Amino acid sequence: MSIKTRFAPSPTGYLHVGGARTALFSWLYARKHGGKFILRIEDTDLERSTQESVDAILEGMTWLGLEYDEGPFYQTHHFDRYKEVIQQLLDQGDAYYCYCSKEELEQLRTEQMANKEKPRYNGKCRDLSGPKGDREAVIRFKNPVDGAVTIPDLIKGDIVVANKELDDLIIARGDGTPTYNLTVVVDDMDMKVTHVIRGDDHINNTPRQMNILKALGAELPKYAHLPMILGPDGARLSKRHGAVSVMQFRDDGYLPEALLNYLVRLGWSHGDQEIFSIDEMVEHFALENVNVSASAFNTEKLLWLNHQYIMNGDPAHVARHLSWHMGELGIDPSSGPSLVDIVMAQRERCKTLVEIAAASVYFYKDFDAYDEKAAKKNFTAGSDEVLARLHDEFAEVTEWNGEALHQIVVNLAETMSLGLGKVAQPLRVAVCGSAVSPAIDITLSLLGKEKTLARIQRAINHIKNLN
Numbered sequence: 001m002s003i004k005t006r007f008a009p010s011p012t013g014y015l016h017v018g019g020a021r022t023a024l025f026s027w028l029y030a031r032k033h034g035g036k037f038i039l040r041i042e043d044t045d046l047e048r049s050t051q052e053s054v055d056a057i058l059e060g061m062t063w064l065g066l067e068y069d070e071g072p073f074y075q076t077h078h079f080d081r082y083k084e085v086i087q088q089l090l091d092q093g094d095a096y097y098c099y100c101s102k103e104e105l106e107q108l109r110t111e112q113m114a115n116k117e118k119p120r121y122n123g124k125c126r127d128l129s130g131p132k133g134d135r136e137a138v139i140r141f142k143n144p145v146d147g148a149v150t151i152p153d154l155i156k157g158d159i160v161v162a163n164k165e166l167d168d169l170i171i172a173r174g175d176g177t178p179t180y181n182l183t184v185v186v187d188d189m190d191m192k193v194t195h196v197i198r199g200d201d202h203i204n205n206t207p208r209q210m211n212i213l214k215a216l217g218a219e220l221p222k223y224a225h226l227p228m229i230l231g232p233d234g235a236r237l238s239k240r241h242g243a244v245s246v247m248q249f250r251d252d253g254y255l256p257e258a259l260l261n262y263l264v265r266l267g268w269s270h271g272d273q274e275i276f277s278i279d280e281m282v283e284h285f286a287l288e289n290v291n292v293s294a295s296a297f298n299t300e301k302l303l304w305l306n307h308q309y310i311m312n313g314d315p316a317h318v319a320r321h322l323s324w325h326m327g328e329l330g331i332d333p334s335s336g337p338s339l340v341d342i343v344m345a346q347r348e349r350c351k352t353l354v355e356i357a358a359a360s361v362y363f364y365k366d367f368d369a370y371d372e373k374a375a376k377k378n379f380t381a382g383s384d385e386v387l388a389r390l391h392d393e394f395a396e397v398t399e400w401n402g403e404a405l406h407q408i409v410v411n412l413a414e415t416m417s418l419g420l421g422k423v424a425q426p427l428r429v430a431v432c433g434s435a436v437s438p439a440i441d442i443t444l445s446l447l448g449k450e451k452t453l454a455r456i457q458r459a460i461n462h463i464k465n466l467n
Contacts, residue, residue, distance in 0.1 A: 003035025004194045007061075007068075008184070010042045011053035014245040015060030017237060017297065018199060018229050021263040025226060026197045027066045028264070028285040038191060039071035044183055046076075060246040064256050065278070073191070075183050082178040085186050085216065086139055086171060094215040095171060097137040098125040120167035139172035141182075141212055149207035154224040154287045156200070161207040169208055185209050189218040197287070200225035224287050227267055227294045237297055253352030255313070255321055258306040266295045275308055307351040315343045318353075325357035326364075336364035337446040345438040345446060359436070363446055366455075367433035370462070374435035383426040384463040386416065390427055391456045400449045402441035409440060430459030 005026040009019050030037040039061065043049040058072065089095035098121075100108075109119045126142060144163045151159040171182035178186075184205075188196060196206075203225050213220055231241035238244065249259050261276055268291065270276075270284040310318055319339035326333045333339050342360050350356040361367075370379070393408050413423045424440045431452055437443045444452050 001194060002192075003030055003033040004038060004192055005030045005035065005197055006038040006040050006188070006191065006193050007066075008040040008042050008187075008198075009057050010045060010048075011050060011057060012045060012048040013053055014056040014247065016244045017246065017263070018244075019057075020060065020064060020246045020259070021229065021266060022198055022226060023061065023066050024064070024260055024263055025224075025268070025285075025287075025290070026195075027068075028281055029195060029197060029287065030069075031282045032285050035194070036069040037066075038073070038193070039068040040073045040075070040187060040191070041071075042075050042180070042183065044075045044178060044180065046177070056245075056247065063250055064246065064260060070191075073187070075187065078183070078187070079178070081190070082183055082186055083176070086178065086182065089141065089171070089212075089215060090139065092215065094142050095139050096126060096128060096142055096168075098140045098168075098170070099128075099135050099137045100124055118165070121169075123168060126168060136174040138170045138174050140168040141171045141208070141215075143168050143208065143211055149210055151203075151206050151210070151223055154195075154222055155227075155290045156225055156292055159203065159206075163207075163211070166208055166211070171212075181205055181208055182212065185212045185216070185218075188221055189213060189216060193221050195224065196221045197224045198226065200227055224290070227291060229266060230294050230296045232296060232298065234296065241297065250324075251354075253325060253354030253357075254302070254306045255309045255318065255353070257313070258302065258309040261309070262302045262305050266297065267291050275305070303351050310343070310347045310350065310353070310356075315340045315347075318343045318347070322353050322356055325353045326360075329357055329361060331357075331361065331364045333364070337448075341446055345442050349438075362432050362437075369433070370429060370459075371434040374429045374433075375462075378426045378429045378435065379459070379463050379466065383422075384460045386412070386418070386423055386426055387430055387456050387460050387463070389416070390423070391453060391460070394444075394449065394456070395453060397449065400445065402439075402445040405444045406439075406441035426459070427456070431455045 007019075007023040007026050009015065009023075015023075027037045029035070041054055041057070043054070061068070086095065100121075105121070108122060112119045121140070125140070143166045146163060148160050148162045149166075151161070153159050169181055170179050172178055187193075188209075206223055206225070210220055229237045231237045233241075246259070250256070257278065260278070260281070264276060264281050264285070265274065268285065268289055270289065273280075273284075276284070319342070322339050322343060323333050326339070342356065342363065346356045346359055350359060389412055390408070393412065394405070397404060397408070409423055409427065410420065412418075413420045416423070425435060428437050428440055428443065429435055431437075431447055432443065438446075447455075
């Protein structure tokens with residue numbers, strides 16, 4: 001059997017964390033078993049679906065690197081096929097027209113709740129012989145009334161639902177447009193999806209969809225329902241918990257691999273291993289190792305993971321993602337040192353790409369002012385003389401490299417009988433604008449001779465003006 005999985009988001013918002021994890025698990029299962037991964041856009045909610053949301057979903061999938069083998073398919077392109085299947089169900093006697101008004105249905109619901117009964121359609125129109133003239137009607141699926149549906153869930157085990165608990169759901173609205181449960185069934189059947197991996201908020205839909213598939217004589221896919229993701233407070237993860245959009249994590253400086261690594265561990269485990277390459281995820285992933293219980297989202301853990309990827313990942317790969325953040329700050333990375341060198345210099349101290357970018361602006365742009373606290377502490381009496389001596393010695397350097405520059409700083413400290421900090425810190429503030437930077441030899445090497453000399457001279461002038 002050729003494995004086929006699918007990710008089927010509705011384009012009514014961005015690609016959120018829960019959807020990204022569902023896409024990842026579906027993608028991993030397909031890759032693990034040599035199968036195909038489909039992207040399907042479920043856009044039949046015409047009022048809420050937007051092109052902007054479609055673009056956000058596609059952008060999120062691309063950034064995460066979850067490439068799909070087929071698609072994106074759009075349900076709005078398949079309306080003729082859905083009508084064909086609805087007609088088939090009508091002809092078979094597995095669907096019927098329902099003429100109950102909204103007012104009637106609301107009254108029925110009120111009565112059932114007052115009687116502490118489960119609200120559901122009572123089947124009033126179930127046995128009508130045919131259409132009633134021109135009256136608008138929805139079409140309902142005639143769900144079996146006897147027996148039970150067993151979902152052999154690959155994560156949760158067998159889930160048994162009595163058919164009498166399932167009412168006759170609407171498969172076509174009054175205007176003829178198909179509903180979610182119908183379109184999903186038809187698409188999964190036509191696309192030959194073998195494994196439906198989705199959130200456990202769909203468990204209520206699954207027995208209904210299985211019954212429709214049975215009525216159509218289709219082979220049932222295998223189902224796996226993922227437990228939900230909770231916020232730190234134990235409530236279901238939502239906008240109020242902060243960044244739940246995948247692209248928000250990009251904007252906040254996370255690497256896609258770090259987010260994928262975090263998401264794969266949010267409900268799945270392989271021994272005690274915490275950090276996985278994509279290849280390791282594919283190799284070890286198994287649905288039977290997915291947790292049954294919900295998982296809580298922990299931003300601190302994600303931040304730790306991101307720092308591990310920044311420190312230990314391929315610097316060229318990290319630099320490619322850093323480039324976007326430099327652009328967001330109005331910096332052309334080609335106007336200064338190599339971003340690979342920037343990554344190497346900053347990765348120990350910075351946990352996100354946003355931090356690296358913000359901490360590296362001075363390598364590309366002159367700063368407007370010195371950090372007030374740093375300048376007050378380090379631009380003291382005599383520091384202009386230290387900087388002047390450094391300027392003269394740096395000006396004589398023919399091969400601008402960190403080792404030679406560091407030695408000049410050390411030698412000057414000894415010559416002037418000063419602690420190394422009394423030389424290195426005024427120099428750091430002079431060239432960076434603050435008291436924080438990578439090691440001074442690395443900082444000077446990355447800045448280059450011209451910028452270093454110009455900024456030292458600027459600092460000398462600044463100190464003289466103070467006095």
